[in-house]
Amino acid sequence: MKESIPDFAGSLTGELGKVKRKFVVDAITGIRGSRSLNLKRMAKALSEDVQIHATEKRLSRHLGHPDLAATIGRHVLARAARFIGQHTLLVIQTYDLTKRYATRMRIREGGVLGVSDGYRVLDIVATDMWIGRCVPVYSRIWPRHVPDDGNDALEYLTAVRAVAAATGGKGMYFGDERTACLLARENLTSMSPIADDVDVEYRKQTRSVLALRRNCRRPFGASAFRYDRQEDLEEHHFLDYGALRVRLPNLSRRLSLLAVESEWFGGGFLVANGMRHRREEIYNSVYTWFEGLEAARAFRDYKAQFDLGSFRVLTYERLQSLMAILHAAIYYELAVAREGLSFEPGVRFRPHAGDHPRNYLIPKERVPRSQLVRPGPWRY
Numbered sequence: 001m002k003e004s005i006p007d008f009a010g011s012l013t014g015e016l017g018k019v020k021r022k023f024v025v026d027a028i029t030g031i032r033g034s035r036s037l038n039l040k041r042m043a044k045a046l047s048e049d050v051q052i053h054a055t056e057k058r059l060s061r062h063l064g065h066p067d068l069a070a071t072i073g074r075h076v077l078a079r080a081a082r083f084i085g086q087h088t089l090l091v092i093q094t095y096d097l098t099k100r101y102a103t104r105m106r107i108r109e110g111g112v113l114g115v116s117d118g119y120r121v122l123d124i125v126a127t128d129m130w131i132g133r134c135v136p137v138y139s140r141i142w143p144r145h146v147p148d149d150g151n152d153a154l155e156y157l158t159a160v161r162a163v164a165a166a167t168g169g170k171g172m173y174f175g176d177e178r179t180a181c182l183l184a185r186e187n188l189t190s191m192s193p194i195a196d197d198v199d200v201e202y203r204k205q206t207r208s209v210l211a212l213r214r215n216c217r218r219p220f221g222a223s224a225f226r227y228d229r230q231e232d233l234e235e236h237h238f239l240d241y242g243a244l245r246v247r248l249p250n251l252s253r254r255l256s257l258l259a260v261e262s263e264w265f266g267g268g269f270l271v272a273n274g275m276r277h278r279r280e281e282i283y284n285s286v287y288t289w290f291e292g293l294e295a296a297r298a299f300r301d302y303k304a305q306f307d308l309g310s311f312r313v314l315t316y317e318r319l320q321s322l323m324a325i326l327h328a329a330i331y332y333e334l335a336v337a338r339e340g341l342s343f344e345p346g347v348r349f350r351p352h353a354g355d356h357p358r359n360y361l362i363p364k365e366r367v368p369r370s371q372l373v374r375p376g377p378w379r380y
Contacts, residue, residue: 003336005029012075012328016067023062024072024325030059031329037311037322064317069324073139076331080137081166083335084126089288090137090163090171091125092156092179093296097141097308120144120152121323122159123303126171127295134299135335138163139327141320156182164188172273174292180270184248184255189273191288196268200246200257209257213268216259218242220279222286226264226347227356234352236360237264241286243277246270258285290347302341303330 009024030042043055062068084090098118124138142155156179163171164186175183175192183190196210218240227234241260248255256271269289275281306326313319334341351358 005332008328008332008336011079012072013068016065016071020062020065020068023059024328027059027062027322027325028329028332031306031326032333035305036307037326038307039312041310060313060318063313063321064315065321066317069317069320072321072324072328076136076328077138077162077166080126080135080331080335081163083135084137084167084171086170088171089127089174089292089295091127091134091174091292091295091299092122092160092183093125093176093300094120094122094152094156094178095300096144097121118144119319120155122155123299124159124163125295125299127291127299133334133338134295134302134341136299136327136331139323141323143316152178153182157186160186160188172288174288174296181248184253184270184272185251191269191271191273191285191292194257194268194270200248200255202244202246202257206249209268212244212246212257213259213261213266216242216244216257218259218261220282222283222349224262224290224347224349225351227352232356234356234358234360235264236358237262239265239286241282243271243275243282243285245277256285258282258289260286260289287349294347298341306330 005028006021006025009021009028013021013024026046027042030045031037033045034041036042039056039059040052042059043052046055048055096118097120119141120143122138122140123136126135126137127133138159140155140159144152160173160179160183169188171189173183173188173190173192175190177193177195180192180194181198183192194209196208196213198209199206200209200212201207202212219242221238221240224237224239225234226237239260239262241258243259244257246255246257247253253272256273256275256277257268258271259268260266271285273285275285311319311322313322333339
C-alpha cells in the first residue's frame with residue numbers, strides 16, 4: 001500500500017512536532033499541485049477555506065524554522081540510502097539559480113546578496129537505467145561569491161561525504177568537470193568528465209588531458225545509436241576508445257583516463273574504480289558514461305517542471321527550507337508514489353525500438369537455420 005503524504009511527512013519531521021508536520025504536508029501538497037515554488041500558487045493549490053494571503057503568510061512564517069532544511073534533508077538521505085547498492089550510479093549535477101525580478105536577498109543579519117551572484121544548487125540522484133528510475137538522494141543550495149561562506153569545492157566535498165557516510169561508501173559517483181578531481185581524491189568509486197586543460201601524470205611526466213587524448217591508442221570500437229528527441233531522428237555513430245593509467249599531482253592513487261572519439265562525440269573522463277584495461281571493462285565504463293549523461297538530463301528536465309525561478313521569499317534561510325521541501329516532494333513522487341519520471345537512454349549500443357526515422361538501414365531479421373527450406377533436386 002502506498003505511503004500517504006502525512007505519513008511520509010511524519011517520517012521527515014518527527015522531532016520537530018505536529019505543527020511542523022502539518023506544515024510540511026501542506027507544502028508538499030502545494031508544490032505538487034501548483035508545480036511551482038511560488039508561495040501564492042502553492043496556497044491556491046491547497047484550496048483552504050481562508051484567504052489565500054493568510055495561507056501564503058502561514059507558509060512563509062513556517063519556512064523560517066532554523067532546523068527545518070537540515071532535518072528534512074537528513075531524513076530523505078536516510079530513506080534514499082536504502083535504494084543504493086554497490087553498482088548504483090550516483091549522478092552529481094550542479095546548476096545556478098537566480099531569483100526572478102529581485103535585486104538583492106538577505107543572507108544573514110546585516111548582509112545582502114546581489115542577484116548577479118545568485119545561488120548554486122547541487123543534486124545527487126541514484127539511478128537504475130534498466131528500469132528507467134531516478135531517486136533523489138541529496139540536495140543543497142548555497143550563495144555564490146559571499147565572503148566567509150566557504151567555496152564550491154567545500155560544498156561538493158560536504159555533499160559527497162554525507163552521502164558516502166549514509167550509504168557506507170556504496171555506489172559509483174558520476175560527476176562533472178567541476179567535481180572530477182575532487183572525486184578522484186576521495187576513496188570512492190567514481191567517473192567524471194575531465195577538462196582538456198587539466199594536468200595529470202603519465203609515466204612520471206606531467207601532460208595535459210588533451211595531449212594524452214590525442215595520442216592515446218584506441219584499439220576498441222563499438223556502434224552507438226543516438227536518438228535525437230527534438231529532431232525525432234536516430235543516428236548511427238562509430239565510437240573508438242582506449243584507456244591510459246594516470247595519476248593526479250600529489251596523489252598516489254592510480255586512475256584511468258578513458259579517451260572516446262567519434263565524428264559526433266569526443267572527450268576524456270577520469271575513472272577511479274580499479275578498472276583493468278580489458279575490452280569488456282572499458283566497454284562497460286563507456287556505457288556507464290552515457291547512462292549517467294541521460295539520467296542527469298532526465299532529472300534536470302523533470303525538476304525544471306517546478307519553475308525553480310518562481311520563488312519569492314525574503315531570506316536565504318527560507319529559501320533553503322523551500323528547496324529542502326521541494327527535494328522531499330520530488331522524492332515522494334519518484335520513490336514513494338513511483339510516478340512522474342521514466343526514461344530510456346538516448347544513446348544505446350544497439351538500435352532503439354520503434355518506428356521512427358533513421359540515418360541507417362536496420363538489417364533484416366535472420367531466419368533460424370532450422371527453419372530454412374532446403375531446395376529440392378535440380379530438374380533439367
